[in-house]
Amino acid sequence: MSDPVRVLVADIGSVLFAFDPGRRLELLAARTGLPEAELHARLFASGFETRCEAGELTAGEIRDEVAALTGFDGSADELMGLWTSAFTLDRDVLDCFANAGAVLAVFSNNGPLFADAFGARFPEAAQWFRHRFFACRLKARKPDDAAYEQVEQGLAAAFGAEPRDLLLVDDSAANTARAAARGWRSHTFTGAAPLRAVLRAE
Incomplete structure (x- = not known):
């Protein structure tokens, strides 16, 4: 044994x-006014998420880049809530x-x-x-x-x-x-x- x-x-x-990434995209789309496909392209297919996972950015820096990429105008804490909505x-x-x-x-x-x-x-x-x-x-x-x-x-x-x-x-x-x-x-x-x-x- x-x-x-x-x-x-x-x-x-x-x-x-x-893990339901579609739920996250749905909420981000409602928050930013951008289509889900466009959000996927800018935040995920672009390699941005991989950079986040690799530790290149802090949560605050991620919020600022997401704001620049999508027009998101909320706080880092709000963005955490949207991001983690994909997980149950x-x-x-x-x-x-x-x-x-x-x-x-x-x-x-x-x-x-x-x-x-x-x-x-x-x-x-x-x-x-x-x-x-x-x-x-x-x-x-x-x-x-x-x-x-x-x-x-x-x-x-x-x-x-x-x-x-x-x-x-x-x-x-x-x-x-x-x-x-x-x-x-x-x-x-x-x-x-x-x-x-x-x-x-x-």
């Missing part, structure tokens, strides 16, 4: 949270993690508009996931090795955890493959029921 998992490392979008906590998945009996961490490619808001806007999840590794703070995105290396270092410092003690749950096969290549355990997420079965087997 393999050693028990010491740390469960969860992705955010499409794992711990259902999946309580079945949260229960899977909460009942697993392991340390819980998040490892996400989200930028400051989610990372800075996580604790206040999603306290039900945040109370369980106190170890947080966001790309914007790591200055590296999955599946880059530099991102995984920093998670390994952080969890080793906190718990003496080694890569084999970690289980990454992510909806991206590229991300779980990179974790496995580094000696982590990994599960490519497809739903709560398969995740529950995997956690029972560990």
Whole structure:
């Protein structure tokens, strides 16, 4: 029998949270008066969101650039609310993690508009996931090795955890493959029921 998992490392979008980018575009369109397709082109297809995720901009700087790109005239806090509207906590998945009996961490490619808001806007999840590794703070995105290396270092410092003690749950096969290549355990997420079965087997 393999050693028990010491740390469960969860992705955010499409794992711990259902992800609906269309909802965010709908609200941004209502707020700015721009068509959803134009907002997608300016904020997402342009590479702007990737820059945010990579930690190139603070939340305040993101607000200013969004204002310049779209005419948005609200505060950074309002923009956080609009941005995080794409995420809805999946309580079945949260229960899977909460009942697993392991340390819980998040490892996400989200930028400051989610990372800075996580604790206040999603306290039900945040109370369980106190170890947080966001790309914007790591200055590296999955599946880059530099991102995984920093998670390994952080969890080793906190718990003496080694890569084999970690289980990454992510909806991206590229991300779980990179974790496995580094000696982590990994599960490519497809739903709560398969995740529950995997956690029972560990």
